[in-house]
Amino acid sequence: MIRILIVEDEIPISSMIALSLKKHGYACDCVADGAEAADKIEDSRYDLILLDVMLPGLSGFELMDLIRPLEIPVIFLTARDAVEDRVKGLRLGAEDYIVKPFAVTELLARVDVVLRRYKKGAETLQVEDVRIDLRSMQVWRGEELLSLTRKEFDLLVLFARNPNAALYRETIYEQVWGGDLEFGSKAVDLAVQRLRKKVGWEDQLRAVSGVGYRLEVET
Template identity: 70%
Template sequence: MLQVLIVEDEKPISNLIRLSLTKEGCHCTCAFDGAAAADLLVDHHYDLILLDVMLPEIDGFELMEYIRPLEIPVIFLTAKSAVKDRVKGLKLGAEDYIVKPFEVIELLARIDVVLRRYQKTDMVLEIGGLKIDTASMQVWRDEAEISLTKTEYELLLLFARNPRRALYRETIYERVWGEPYPFGSKAVDIHIQRLRKKTGWETCLRAVNKIGYRLEVEP
């Protein structure tokens, strides 16, 4: 189980992040000021730190100086949106810098990228009767390999990592195609139809009215 330290002095934001990551199978510890976070780091190991910049006692930039030798990946979460602050955070060694307010699904995606970079994510996912090897990008059902295009595979992985979560068409398109959603596009719907047939997810990959799609399986 991944151990995540959330250093955020705004408790509603901290709780939202904690609940979202707990649903993803992470164990979260929360600290509400920099000094408390530094104390936790003395006696505990973490796989990831989500770090606010503007903190009581010790701010995030100062705390980052202490974290850097520990070689723990850090993502800054902050309202400081100036380019100079982003550059400072990245130069201090952070893996990413996310400006508030942010969508939880974006945060989860950024976390996933960082953890994959550090090889801390599960290399094989088993969900909805499928086995997905994220290292080789191969997919099987009942020992039979399923041939997917790169787009279909990325689409599959998105749903596999977000089970039981309704995803907007716009979000799906932007995450998989990597560009803004073109109004009226049917690309998502067409690829979903193909993915359903290839994977046997005809009944569990469900349309959500006026939103998009949801993978209705147990994580």
């Protein structure tokens, strides 16, 4: 499993990022100061670090001296939006520099891009007899190649990355369509119905009353 270290001293932001990443199948650790981050980095193995600049103890820029020799990719997440700060962060070796406030969907996309660049992201997902190729965006059930729309593919990936977890309609709509669910509840229901039939998950992809849907599979 991909492990990500979140170094962020604003706990609500850190918790929100961790929750979103975990829903996408990543394992996360969170720390709130630079010194604790240094200890974590020395004691554990991480595939990616999301790093604030302004931290108690050691700054994010100072931590780069420790991180760079380990060749762990870094994405800066910071309120410092001056051009010179962006340039400094990238020259210190960061793969990306995202200014707060940011959309979670954008962060997830940038995380995926960096992990693919380092060839650390999973290339395929397997759920029972369904195989999903994330690079080619092709899906097989056994030996049969399925024909899915882009939204159906994204929906399938979301369920495959969160087996046996009840996903709220709001979460599904945000992750697959982007934006607020206010006018999209019916779109979620119709897309799930079509996906059930195409993938043959009439029994596995179940409605959860008052919540949304859950993909029920044996683990």
